[in-house]
Amino acid sequence: MRLRTxxxxxxxxxIVVLIVGLVAQAQRPEDTVEAVAQVDTAVVxxxxxxxxxxxxxxxxxxxxxxxxxxxxxxxPSDLDAWLDDKESxxxxxxxxxxxxxxxxxxxAPEPSPTASPSPSADPSPEPSASxxxxxxxxxQLLDTSDDLWRDNWTGHGRVSVGAxxxxxxLDLVVVSAxxxxxTSAELRLDRDINDAWVMPLIVWGAIxxxxxxxxxxxxxxxxxxxxxxxxxxxxxxxxxxxxxxGAKPGSRRARRMEGxxxxxxxxxxxxxxxxxxxxxADAEAAKDGPEGEAMDEPDAGDGSDADEDExxxxxxxxxxxxxxxxxEGGR
Amino acid sequence: xxxxxxxxxxxxxxxxxxxxxxxEVPEPVTAGEMELQAAVIQSQADFIIEDxxxxxxxxxxxxxxxxxxxxxxxxxxxxxxxxxxxxxxNGEIALTDIPSEMQATYAPGGDDWPRxxxxxxxxPEDDLTPVVLMWVQxxxxxxxxxxxxxxxxxxxxxPAMPGETTGVTALALDSDAVEPPPQTAIxxxxxxxxxGPEDEFAGDFGEDxxxxxxxxxxxxxxxxxxxxxxxxxxxxxxxxxxTYAIAxxxxxxxxxxxxxxxxAFTVKDATVSVPDGDxxxxxxxxxxxxxxxxxxxxxxxxxxxxxxxxxxxVAADHRLVKVSAG
Numbered sequence: 001m002r003l004r005t006x007x008x009x010x011x012x013x014x015i016v017v018l019i020v021g022l023v024a025q026a027q028r029p030e031d032t033v034e035a036v037a038q039v040d041t042a043v044v045x046x047x048x049x050x051x052x053x054x055x056x057x058x059x060x061x062x063x064x065x066x067x068x069x070x071x072x073x074x075x076p077s078d079l080d081a082w083l084d085d086k087e088s089x090x091x092x093x094x095x096x097x098x099x100x101x102x103x104x105x106x107x108a109p110e111p112s113p114t115a116s117p118s119p120s121a122d123p124s125p126e127p128s129a130s131x132x133x134x135x136x137x138x139x140q141l142l143d144t145s146d147d148l149w150r151d152n153w154t155g156h157g158r159v160s161v162g163a164x165x166x167x168x169x170l171d172l173v174v175v176s177a178x179x180x181x182x183t184s185a186e187l188r189l190d191r192d193i194n195d196a197w198v199m200p201l202i203v204w205g206a207i208x209x210x211x212x213x214x215x216x217x218x219x220x221x222x223x224x225x226x227x228x229x230x231x232x233x234x235x236x237x238x239x240x241x242x243x244x245x246g247a248k249p250g251s252r253r254a255r256r257m258e259g260x261x262x263x264x265x266x267x268x269x270x271x272x273x274x275x276x277x278x279x280x281a282d283a284e285a286a287k288d289g290p291e292g293e294a295m296d297e298p299d300a301g302d303g304s305d306a307d308e309d310e311x312x313x314x315x316x317x318x319x320x321x322x323x324x325x326x327x328e329g330g331r
Numbered sequence: 332x333x334x335x336x337x338x339x340x341x342x343x344x345x346x347x348x349x350x351x352x353x354x355e356v357p358e359p360v361t362a363g364e365m366e367l368q369a370a371v372i373q374s375q376a377d378f379i380i381e382d383x384x385x386x387x388x389x390x391x392x393x394x395x396x397x398x399x400x401x402x403x404x405x406x407x408x409x410x411x412x413x414x415x416x417x418x419x420x421n422g423e424i425a426l427t428d429i430p431s432e433m434q435a436t437y438a439p440g441g442d443d444w445p446r447x448x449x450x451x452x453x454x455p456e457d458d459l460t461p462v463v464l465m466w467v468q469x470x471x472x473x474x475x476x477x478x479x480x481x482x483x484x485x486x487x488x489x490p491a492m493p494g495e496t497t498g499v500t501a502l503a504l505d506s507d508a509v510e511p512p513p514q515t516a517i518x519x520x521x522x523x524x525x526x527g528p529e530d531e532f533a534g535d536f537g538e539d540x541x542x543x544x545x546x547x548x549x550x551x552x553x554x555x556x557x558x559x560x561x562x563x564x565x566x567x568x569x570x571x572x573x574t575y576a577i578a579x580x581x582x583x584x585x586x587x588x589x590x591x592x593x594x595a596f597t598v599k600d601a602t603v604s605v606p607d608g609d610x611x612x613x614x615x616x617x618x619x620x621x622x623x624x625x626x627x628x629x630x631x632x633x634x635x636x637x638x639x640x641x642x643x644x645v646a647a648d649h650r651l652v653k654v655s656a657g
Contacts (some may be wrong), residue, residue, distance in 0.1 A: 029353050048362035056357055075370065077442040081471040097356055144472040147379060150372060169365030194352035 004215050011212005018205025024198045031193055035100035036186045039063075042141055042179050043088035045105075046172040048076055050091050054163035057189035061091070062160035063174040065182035069159040070142060072149040073170040082148060083173075084108050086141060091185055100187050138179030369438035369498030371448055371475070376436050379448065379466065379475045384431045387411075387477075391426055394419055405467070405478030405573060406589045406626045413612055413626075413652040420611040428455045429462055429480060435489070437577065437585075440498020445469050447501060447575045447587070451489060460485055463630050463646040465587045467575070478573065479589055480648065481628040484539045487645035490579040490632055502576040502584050509633045513576035513586040516633050516642050521567045521590070537643030541629070545649065552596060561598035561619070568593070582635030585645075592625040592649070605654055615656030624653040 044063050046054075054061060063069060074082070083105070090103045150170060153161050159174055166172050176182055247253035371379070383402040390398035396412035403411070410427075417424045430452040437449040448466040455462065460483040466475035483489070493499050504514035511519065523532040528546055549565055556563040568591040576586045596603060603621040605613050630646035 049360060052360045052362040053357065056360060075365065075368075078370065078471060081442075081444075093359060094356055097353075145468075145474045147371070147375060147468065147475050148471055150375060167366060168363045191354050194354070197352075 004218060007211050007215030008219070009212075010208045011210075011215060014205045014208020014210070014212055016205075017201055018209055021198055021201035021205050024195070025202065028195055028198065029191075029193050032188060032190055033097045034186055034188045035094055035098055036184055037091070037100040037102045039089040039102060039183065039185050040181050041087050041089045041104060042138065042176045042181055043083065043086055044174045044182055044185050045079070045083065045088050045090045046166075046174075047090060047092075048169050048171050050093070051163050051166045051170070051172055052168070053094070054187060054189065055166075057191060058164070059187060059189040060160055060162045061172060061174075062158055062186040062188065063182055064158045064184045064186070065176045066157065066178075066180050068177040069155045069157070069174055069182070070177055071153040071155070071159045071161050071172060071174045073151040073166050073172055074148050075150075076169075076171045078148045079171045079173055082144075085110075088173075089182075089185070091187065094187060094189075097189075097191070100185065102185070138176075140179050141175050142177055367495050369440050369495040370446055371436075371438040371498075372495045373436065376433075376438065376448070376450070380431060380433065380450070382474070383466070383477050387429070390415075401474045402476055404476045406628060407477050407480060409652050410626050410650050413650070416611040417608070421608070424608075427480075428459070429464070430455050434461065435492070436495075437492045437499050438495045439468075439577075440493070440500055443501070444471065445575075446475075447499075447577055448475050449492075449499075449577065449585070449587070451483075463489075465575070465628075467573075479587055479628045481630055481646040482648055483646045484541060484644060487539070487632075487643065489645055490581055490583060490585070492585075493578075493580050500578040502578050504571060504574060504576060506576065506584075508578065508582070508636075509584045510636045511633070511642070513584055513633065514571060514574070516631060517569055517571075517574065517586060517588045517629070520629070520631065520642070520644070521569060524567050525565065535641060537641040539644040539647065541644050541647035541649065552594070556596055556598065559598035559601055561596065561601075563597075564595045566593040566595070567591075579632070579635075583638070584633040586629075586631045586633065588629045588631065590625075590627040590629060592627050594623045594625070596621050596623070609651065609654045612651065613654040613656075617656045620656065622655050622657060623651055624655065626650050626652045 046061050051061075053059075063071070085107045087107055088105050090105060091100060092103045093101045095101060150167070151165070153159055153165075161172060174182065174185075247257055379402075386399060386402040390396060390403070390411065394415040396408055396415055399408045399411060414424075414426050418426060432453040433450045434453050435451040439446040439448055446468045448468070450464045450466075452462040452464065454460065462480050462482050464477060465479040467478050468475045502508055502513060505512050509516075519532045520536055523530045523536060524542055524545060526532070527549070545565070549563065553563040570589045570591065574586065574588045576584050578584055597620045599619065601619060603617050603619060605617060605621060609623075627647065627649050629644055631642055632645045633642045634640040
């Protein structure tokens, strides 16, 4: 009763553990996180510090836009000089796993020209009657020198660069070839989720639940008839209450209960003079094998010590071996 | 109701347990220092070489200096233009051979412009010395442009230079990092060229074949002019706006100075004649005076302060670009 109660408690606990484990398994965070930021400039800059940040998590930076996108690495000071007259979006940080922060840098103001009071009195002699252009015109940003770029990647609609591909200390910049604004920047990072406990939780929950289920079944099903039949069968096998007082003396059962008879070997003391030749004969016999001629064929003529030893030893080793009449008579 | 509450509690327990096991967002980090801090590393230098020689080869093939635009300019363009004129007049005349294979690159460091990129070519031919090439980048938006070259003076050696790990530091022309400062060294050397072998600055500079040839030519032409009751005068004009100095690894400096040399030959009561080979460069009606204009390029090594070595011209070329009557 006490064991069954404990099993039921364990089962209830197992169900709780199993549910928690399954919920945890279902809601388990991804090993890879992608933080996305919307951008609206033709240039996206990933500073060297941000590249190093991504590198620690084996990260990748991807930028989406239209048309051909070019990604370059450059020395930060060179890139700052190149960006001086351009509006650009800097990736600045990752405050949460899902949020990628950006900062838009405006181009440096150009030096003010002389304030010449030269209003044009004449209206334009050729008023433009043209309709709006079909496609929006953008400033080409890559028509200057390429000498400052160290590495280059090209993509169509999207360009993706692993942080490990960017040399340490260099900035990464992504530019749309046609000058059109880019649409989004994505930082993809790997992270180590501490989920090693989830599977053991599920396994142990399942085991405890099974134990509780068995206990519950035993509680609900009357197994006493089966138990009684089992006890009867056991008693029958053990002849309890049948008046059987044990095995009859000399019966096979009695011998079996006594255990196997172990033949006793009684080696006779051998005279010193006969030891060496007898040992030699034994050695020869051993070489010939147990079925060898020296053993099987009695040598009637030579009367050697080996034959005597063999006879003596044979008598001592095998008391049940068949004997000839001569041997019987000799005794 | 109780079952729902229990289920929600269990689910919440699972989520909370997971939330506790989600790692924190890594802290911001600071990037390490660049391994190669030079403004131009070898891959960039290779690109610049390839682009430069593509433009040069195209112009050479067409004998058209107008094709020298982004990558070749300055004194080099004027020199090549003169060579194209000579070659058009006489197909036997070869253009100056500039190997595109480099044996050394001196990459600029620092963050300012203009920047100077220097390379030393492989030896062009057995009887010619390697060529020192100088590219200049005026701004981040401009290409490195080849603006000067000069063959090394026989026997001269270039000093050790910082590699692309740090890049080469540019020196101002009045920098006191070396003695004499770069501009002073060039000015004194020009005084020596004007004054001749006996000039007071003769002992301030190491020997070089450039000035030896110049003095030898001057002696010969002066003698010819005297025989015609005329004169021969060399005029040297530096262009310090296009002169650059860079620091060497040992603490000295290399100075790259373009010069314009005008050699006026005057005779009395006679008419000068221009050799046939120079006529493609000639302009004007020649009477008693002819002026040969040369676009020269000097590379001078100024040893570090305290060194017993003297400033020495290690590379120089003397190239005729114009023959005029005035």
